[in-house]
Amino acid sequence: MVPLRFNEKKFERQTVVVNGKRITYRAFLDLDYLMMPVAEEQQLNVFVPEPYFNQGKVNRYSRVTAPIFMPNTIGGYLPGPRDYPGNPAPYSRGATILQALARGYVVVSAGVRGRTTQNGGEFVGKAPAFIVDLKAAIRYVKFNAGWIPGDTERIITNGTSAGGAASALAGASGNADFFTMRLTELGAAPATDDIFAVSAYCPIHNLEHADAAYEWQFNGLNTWHNQQFSRVGNQLQVEPIAGKLSAKEQALSTQLKAAFPTYVNSLHLRNDQEAPLTLDDQGQGPFQQAIVNELKWSAQQVLDAGGDVAGQRGLTIQAGHVTRLDWAQYLRGLTRMKAVPAFDTLDLSSAETQLFGNRLLAARHFTSFAQKRSNVPAQQADPDLVTAINPVSYLGTNQSQVAQYWRIRHGAADRDTSFAIPFILATLLKNQGRDVDLAFPWGRPHDGDYDLPELFDWIDRICQ
Numbered sequence: 001m002v003p004l005r006f007n008e009k010k011f012e013r014q015t016v017v018v019n020g021k022r023i024t025y026r027a028f029l030d031l032d033y034l035m036m037p038v039a040e041e042q043q044l045n046v047f048v049p050e051p052y053f054n055q056g057k058v059n060r061y062s063r064v065t066a067p068i069f070m071p072n073t074i075g076g077y078l079p080g081p082r083d084y085p086g087n088p089a090p091y092s093r094g095a096t097i098l099q100a101l102a103r104g105y106v107v108v109s110a111g112v113r114g115r116t117t118q119n120g121g122e123f124v125g126k127a128p129a130f131i132v133d134l135k136a137a138i139r140y141v142k143f144n145a146g147w148i149p150g151d152t153e154r155i156i157t158n159g160t161s162a163g164g165a166a167s168a169l170a171g172a173s174g175n176a177d178f179f180t181m182r183l184t185e186l187g188a189a190p191a192t193d194d195i196f197a198v199s200a201y202c203p204i205h206n207l208e209h210a211d212a213a214y215e216w217q218f219n220g221l222n223t224w225h226n227q228q229f230s231r232v233g234n235q236l237q238v239e240p241i242a243g244k245l246s247a248k249e250q251a252l253s254t255q256l257k258a259a260f261p262t263y264v265n266s267l268h269l270r271n272d273q274e275a276p277l278t279l280d281d282q283g284q285g286p287f288q289q290a291i292v293n294e295l296k297w298s299a300q301q302v303l304d305a306g307g308d309v310a311g312q313r314g315l316t317i318q319a320g321h322v323t324r325l326d327w328a329q330y331l332r333g334l335t336r337m338k339a340v341p342a343f344d345t346l347d348l349s350s351a352e353t354q355l356f357g358n359r360l361l362a363a364r365h366f367t368s369f370a371q372k373r374s375n376v377p378a379q380q381a382d383p384d385l386v387t388a389i390n391p392v393s394y395l396g397t398n399q400s401q402v403a404q405y406w407r408i409r410h411g412a413a414d415r416d417t418s419f420a421i422p423f424i425l426a427t428l429l430k431n432q433g434r435d436v437d438l439a440f441p442w443g444r445p446h447d448g449d450y451d452l453p454e455l456f457d458w459i460d461r462i463c464q
């Protein structure tokens, strides 16, 4: 038998009711996608609508034409285990898998390593492990073209937050050299890893610029309001916590904010009319206005549908039209979530500093800004590594094959990263000729998979 070859002999058949309809699917569980796995996470599950084994069709798709939907369970850059319907774990997206099956998609749920993954007392899941594993799973699917049900040229990844970043990175870095050796070492299947389309909810990415973006947005708001999560068994407990920025943090905020226009202007972003999206030294200009317009448009959609936008501050509405969004007021209503720096925290406590640890170090800085100002003995991750896991860094280069179709959602009430971050990703993609569907759903906090019917309509449009 060829190693890593998909084999349809061993499966569990399940029948469930989804949206009031009975569906039957086959679950192929705990499949190895690597010859030399180093962690328990590195297996995947495949779910296939039963009709595809009997020449049947679902939603006009057949065994040969069905899209292959790859939702991940990554959150907080933690390990993202393979998922299944009915999974009781708090990270599970089992409902997403069932909805996708009801639409006729083949679902591949791959487990990937994360920042806390250990083996023999060493960390084995630090960056870039999450994307190496996701790519290895994609290679497994493509290596199995013709054996695995579904169209391996129609792979769509999906994820939320850190998982959205992983999804976006998979779409931006197809076949990039940086990962080749690492994939080979783990015994990934000999195949390509470029994909057809990306769905990303609130992707926490572009980490080396996220601190400046955050202060560009929240500078002047000196109280942060966050939540503390603790896990009691399978239950997630949430407690609100708050704090004030120190004078030193406020000064850092101003420095970080000042660095942002230079970065934005270096990208040479353009809007749909080819006008440059820039910022002046004060952090104002067409780039900011474009984001305000996106938010206004989002509020207008709610009004047009007969909904209520009263929950948010800063809007002016005249005769059913959103005529103004006062940026400062809107943000005051939203509140700041994170202290300064938001991501490369000076005490190495953030998920992102922990992502950039290595075999022996739990965490490292990933910007020279934070490294220079660290509160603790610290090392800095190799900038090439930081760049390699940033989807934005591939755009406009010839270092990868970039997915053609992108759907990016970032809640208009999401404070986990600046609105600028998804906006930059979407705009660069558009500027490079990719087909991008970007929206900031009104009132939505940091969340994902909340509009699956619309997501799947989009998938059907690009696939049918």
Ligand code: DHB
Residues within 6 Å of the ligand: 074, 075, 076, 077, 160, 161, 162, 163, 204, 351, 352, 416, 417
């Ligand atoms: C996630 C949220 C964050 O605020 C962050 O900094 C990193 C990851 C998440 O929900 O995955």
